[in-house]
Amino acid sequence: MPSQLKRLLVLGVIIISLFLLLKHLATPVSFGQYGHYRGNSLNEIAALPVKYVGSKTCVKCHDSIVALKLEGLHSDIQCENCHGPAYLHIKTPKKDKLFRPDSREFCAKCHSFNKARPEKAVTQQDIKNHHPEKKCITCHNPHQP
Amino acid sequence: MAGTLAVSAVLPSFNAVLFAATKPKKGPWYGIAIDIEKCIGCGSCAKTCKIENDVPPEPFFFRSWVEQYTIKKDGSINVVSPNGGIDGFTQKIPDNEIEKTFFVPKMCNHCSKSPCVQVCPVGATFESPEGVVLVDEKYCIGCRYCIQACPYGCRYMHPTKKVVDKCTLCYHRLKKGLNPACMDNCPTKARISGDLNDPDSEISEFIRKKNVYVLKPHLNTGSKLYYNALNQEVR
Numbered sequence: 296m297p298s299q300l301k302r303l304l305v306l307g308v309i310i311i312s313l314f315l316l317l318k319h320l321a322t323p324v325s326f327g328q329y330g331h332y333r334g335n336s337l338n339e340i341a342a343l344p345v346k347y348v349g350s351k352t353c354v355k356c357h358d359s360i361v362a363l364k365l366e367g368l369h370s371d372i373q374c375e376n377c378h379g380p381a382y383l384h385i386k387t388p389k390k391d392k393l394f395r396p397d398s399r400e401f402c403a404k405c406h407s408f409n410k411a412r413p414e415k416a417v418t419q420q421d422i423k424n425h426h427p428e429k430k431c432i433t434c435h436n437p438h439q440p
Numbered sequence: 441m442a443g444t445l446a447v448s449a450v451l452p453s454f455n456a457v458l459f460a461a462t463k464p465k466k467g468p469w470y471g472i473a474i475d476i477e478k479c480i481g482c483g484s485c486a487k488t489c490k491i492e493n494d495v496p497p498e499p500f501f502f503r504s505w506v507e508q509y510t511i512k513k514d515g516s517i518n519v520v521s522p523n524g525g526i527d528g529f530t531q532k533i534p535d536n537e538i539e540k541t542f543f544v545p546k547m548c549n550h551c552s553k554s555p556c557v558q559v560c561p562v563g564a565t566f567e568s569p570e571g572v573v574l575v576d577e578k579y580c581i582g583c584r585y586c587i588q589a590c591p592y593g594c595r596y597m598h599p600t601k602k603v604v605d606k607c608t609l610c611y612h613r614l615k616k617g618l619n620p621a622c623m624d625n626c627p628t629k630a631r632i633s634g635d636l637n638d639p640d641s642e643i644s645e646f647i648r649k650k651n652v653y654v655l656k657p658h659l660n661t662g663s664k665l666y667y668n669a670l671n672q673e674v675r
Contacts (some may be wrong), residue, residue, distance in 0.1 A: 416478050
């Protein structure tokens with residue numbers, strides 16, 4: 296073999312092994328564990344915090360309200376749908392207060408007339424003319440409407 | 441006769457859209473079902489999604505949102521989604537001009553043949569073993585190919601992280617045995633998600649019993665978001 300080819304061959308081997316080494320160093324360990332992606336990202340996404348903790352968590356401290364709500368027509372609405380996420384409140388209830396949605400607009404989001412709202416799914420009310428001077432919660436208990 | 445025989449030998453028989461998804465043999469395989477007949481357009485899904493997942497508050501960034509379709513008597517179609525429906529909907533078009541109107545909640549379809557996954561040049565977006573389409577924040581280079589590729593408009597560029605963000609079907613909740621935030625907080629149970637591999641799950645029953653339809657079936661994305669009572673006009 297001519298000597299210039301030998302030298303080229305050596306150079307070629309060096310370049311290819313350098314490329315393989317770099318590729319090895321640049322690829323995350325868990326890449327390809329399940330497919331063409333970084334397997335560890337699954338665990339990272341799964342570890343994100345939960346903010347809406349669910350109505351069952353409230354039983355410990357607000358059992359009467361939970362029971363009251365279950366009897367009424369708002370039974371399918373989660374507490375946190377109205378009060379906001381409670382992940383901090385359940386640990387430090389005195390410090391992390393929840394939202395008290397007492398405005399008429401709040402109830403109107405679900406109960407105002409809209410032709411697109413299926414009549415069977417929710418009772419609609421003429422918000423402009425239905426006792427306009429007062430807040431809804433003066434007459435309706437939000438936990439058992 | 442011979443021609444027909446030859447053609448039928450070459451072409452496979454039609455597969456139902458329901459089976460466009462190639463399920464794994466074992467383990468859960470998540471899908472979504474939305475019942476238009478139950479959606480009251482309160483926007484609870486869009487609101488809780490934003491809070492649960494730290495989606496930027498500006499009204500251009502959504503992982504989940506609601507649209508109101510109005511088909512007017514003159515044949516025109518009006519589609520609105522003020523702030524994704526988070527503040528509720530006020531009917532602007534008077535009753536007497538409306539032929540038909542309804543709400544359509546939208547979110548990632550978690551397709552089993554996702555165009556977005558196929559175009560990613562670095563393997564930063566992928567389908568988890570449970571059939572959930574996710575984005576690896578650390579690996580995404582922000583090239584936006586996937587935003588272009590998604591036919592349902594379900595992806596956006598995160599304004600501060602500068603990577604692509606999308607619905608994870610609340611993967612962090614699923615893994616802890618909870619439902620996605622949007623499903624849990626729907627006041628009329630209009631939306632459910634669950635295991636398509638389990639014939640007894642609520643979603644499997646929903647799909648069997650109702651006339652379900654997926655968005656843009658002709659694109660063969662293998663969408664796993666099944667709508668009940670979806671109107672043909674919905675795009």
